[in-house]
Amino acid sequence: MSEANKQPSAEPMILMQGVHKWYGQFHVLKDINLSVQAGERIVLCGPSGSGKSTAIRCLNRLEEHQQGRIVVDGTELTQDLKHIEAVRREVGMVFQHFNLFPHLTVLQNCTLAPMWVRKMPKRQAEEIAMHFLERVRIPEQAGKYPGQLSGGQQQRVAIARALCMKPKIMLFDEPTSALDPEMVKEVLDTMVSLAEDGMTMLCVTHEMGFARTVANRVIFLDKGEIVEQADPDTFFTNPQNERTQLFLSQILH
Amino acid sequence: MQTHSFKPDLPPPVLSVGVLGWLRANLFSNWFNTLLTFFAIYLIWLIVPPIIQWAFINADWTGTTRADCTSGGACWVFVQQRLGQFMYGFYPTELRWRVDATLWLAIIGAAPLFVPQMPRKALYGLGFLLVYPVLAYWLLHGGLFGLSVVSTSQWGGLLLTLVIAAVGISGALPLGILLALGRRSNMPAIRVICVTFIEFWRGVPLITVLFMSSVMLPLFLPEGMHFDKLMRALLGVILFQSAYIAEVVRGGLQAIPKGQYEAAAAMGLGYWRMMGLVILPQALKLVIPGIVNTFIALFKDTSLVIIIGLFDLLNSIKQATTDPAWLGMATEGYVFAALVFWIFCFGMSRYSMHLERKLDTGHKR
Numbered sequence: 001m002s003e004a005n006k007q008p009s010a011e012p013m014i015l016m017q018g019v020h021k022w023y024g025q026f027h028v029l030k031d032i033n034l035s036v037q038a039g040e041r042i043v044l045c046g047p048s049g050s051g052k053s054t055a056i057r058c059l060n061r062l063e064e065h066q067q068g069r070i071v072v073d074g075t076e077l078t079q080d081l082k083h084i085e086a087v088r089r090e091v092g093m094v095f096q097h098f099n100l101f102p103h104l105t106v107l108q109n110c111t112l113a114p115m116w117v118r119k120m121p122k123r124q125a126e127e128i129a130m131h132f133l134e135r136v137r138i139p140e141q142a143g144k145y146p147g148q149l150s151g152g153q154q155q156r157v158a159i160a161r162a163l164c165m166k167p168k169i170m171l172f173d174e175p176t177s178a179l180d181p182e183m184v185k186e187v188l189d190t191m192v193s194l195a196e197d198g199m200t201m202l203c204v205t206h207e208m209g210f211a212r213t214v215a216n217r218v219i220f221l222d223k224g225e226i227v228e229q230a231d232p233d234t235f236f237t238n239p240q241n242e243r244t245q246l247f248l249s250q251i252l253h
Numbered sequence: 254m255q256t257h258s259f260k261p262d263l264p265p266p267v268l269s270v271g272v273l274g275w276l277r278a279n280l281f282s283n284w285f286n287t288l289l290t291f292f293a294i295y296l297i298w299l300i301v302p303p304i305i306q307w308a309f310i311n312a313d314w315t316g317t318t319r320a321d322c323t324s325g326g327a328c329w330v331f332v333q334q335r336l337g338q339f340m341y342g343f344y345p346t347e348l349r350w351r352v353d354a355t356l357w358l359a360i361i362g363a364a365p366l367f368v369p370q371m372p373r374k375a376l377y378g379l380g381f382l383l384v385y386p387v388l389a390y391w392l393l394h395g396g397l398f399g400l401s402v403v404s405t406s407q408w409g410g411l412l413l414t415l416v417i418a419a420v421g422i423s424g425a426l427p428l429g430i431l432l433a434l435g436r437r438s439n440m441p442a443i444r445v446i447c448v449t450f451i452e453f454w455r456g457v458p459l460i461t462v463l464f465m466s467s468v469m470l471p472l473f474l475p476e477g478m479h480f481d482k483l484m485r486a487l488l489g490v491i492l493f494q495s496a497y498i499a500e501v502v503r504g505g506l507q508a509i510p511k512g513q514y515e516a517a518a519a520m521g522l523g524y525w526r527m528m529g530l531v532i533l534p535q536a537l538k539l540v541i542p543g544i545v546n547t548f549i550a551l552f553k554d555t556s557l558v559i560i561i562g563l564f565d566l567l568n569s570i571k572q573a574t575t576d577p578a579w580l581g582m583a584t585e586g587y588v589f590a591a592l593v594f595w596i597f598c599f600g601m602s603r604y605s606m607h608l609e610r611k612l613d614t615g616h617k618r
Binding site for chain 1: 515517518612
């Protein structure tokens with residue numbers, strides 16, 4: 001893989017400063033500080049309940065943070081709906097359970113947001129949709145409904161659907177966790193090719209092979225805190241924190 | 254290396270398929286079911302032949318007065334002679350073409366909506382929904398462009414039944430959807446208003462609503478302000494049924510997984526687009542049986558306007574049976590009323606089944 005030595009630009013793509021979040025009494029995110037440059041590929045991992053999913057869901061306001069600042073692509077996330085929608089236009093998201101719209105065909109799933117959010121003419125939206133469906137190698141399924149596809153195909157459609165908005169950032173929330181084992185690879189391959197094109201990516205995943213080959217940085221969260229972050233080589237071969245060592249010993253057999 | 258050879262597919266046992274298999278499995282599976290089968294055949298033999306005898310074989314179909322009914326069966330002459338009244342109520346005979354025109358306009362206007370290849374169907378449908386009520390009101394009520402006025406108190410029979418049902422359905426559905434969305438809103442004020450509205454209208458019987466709308470409402474209105482009786486009844490029906498529709502739709506909204514809302518929100522769709530493009534199309538599809546159930550109930554409840562002195566189909570027939578010239582024809586009248594109601598309700602039911610099949614995208618959760 002070509003390792004582009006980009007100069008870090010002055011403005012980070014994503015900035016989290018002292019972010020806290022509670023679910024009722026439960027303190028799920030504690031003082032999260034994170035800065036992501038354009039083109040960076042971050043993998044977040046950690047035990048279940050560590051807050052990794054919540055952290056990336058705060059980046060497009062599917063979850064609301066109660067303290068601290070989050071700035072995405074120069075727009076701060078506040079109560080202001082305009083800001084939230086502006087951020088969501090630039091941030092694509094892929095979910096664990098795909099969340100394709102079952103009443104729309106694959107093609108309609110892909111053209112919905114470009115047509116209604118970007119106000120793109122139908123023809124142009126369909127051209128872009130077909131381009132990205134070819135990119136994830138399922139253009140022949142465009143006329144089908146999500147319910148007729150396999151899990152791996154559905155997740156690739158979900159990735160294409162997010163890409164159709166031409167996002168600057170892609171968030172992946174455990175994209176392979178709900179897949180049958182033989183389908184994990186086709187989704188990971190798609191993500192790798194996306195990374196090779198220089199997309200800014202944040203992935204919550206347990207696929208350590210993916211983290212090792214694709215990530216610039218691996219972030220380990222536990223109990224709502226960033227415990228350790230390092231480049232993948234250091235992270236996997238020489239973890240500094242005992243919690244990280246324990247976690248790695250449990251998932252790497 | 255070893256290769257596995259798969260066993261071929263075999264046909265199923267003869268006695269489990271075909272007509273014989275069906276008979277065996279459903280009618281004669283054991284001695285008790287066999288007994289029930291013969292008992293049911295006996296009941297059918299007891300009930301059905303006399304009805305056919307009365308309604309068809311011994312029935313009188315032609316004539317002008319009750320004296321023409323001589324054969325002892327059903328006297329359909331009565332229905333035939335009074336059909337105009339059953340269909341149009343007191344609508345002036347020479348102006349009935351306007352009612353027919355209204356109906357034909359609906360059929361011709363709506364026909365393109367049932368053509369699958371029709372382009373810009375949504376736009377056309379919206380236009381039809383906006384233009385048709387105005388045209389229909391003008392044709393039925395008159396008063397503009399040379400059409401003489403036929404006041405709503407002269408409307409009656411099946412015409413009135415269909416007007417109440419159609420206006421009730423097309424008013425209650427959108428209002429009910431809005432109420433259902435409001436009841437699940439994040440904004441407390443809207444939620445409270447919707448909950449109060451729904452619980453109030455669901456808590457009172459339709460008869461009370463109609464009675465109140467015709468007796469009580471005028472007391473609250475300022476002096477000299479006139480509000481058509483039919484309009485008040487229509488308003489009552491719409492508000493009442495919208496509360497039921499709202500709860501049915503809310504059931505559908507609750508069945509949509511949270512991930513659908515999140516996916517729609519994550520791509521930047523605002524609230525109304527998320528609801529209109531992603532959530533409602535799925536939720537409404539799920540609750541088609543419940544919505545049609547409410548519509549059928551609404552259609553049959555139109556008869557309750559008898560309480561405020563409007564003459565719908567059933568009331569027109571009831572009135573005709575009290576005519577001294579046709580005394581004793583109540584059975585024929587009510588059988589006819591039942592048949593007309595059944596045709597419309599069964600039609601709605603079949604259409605909803607067709608719609609469910611058509612909208613099924615093969616996605617079973």
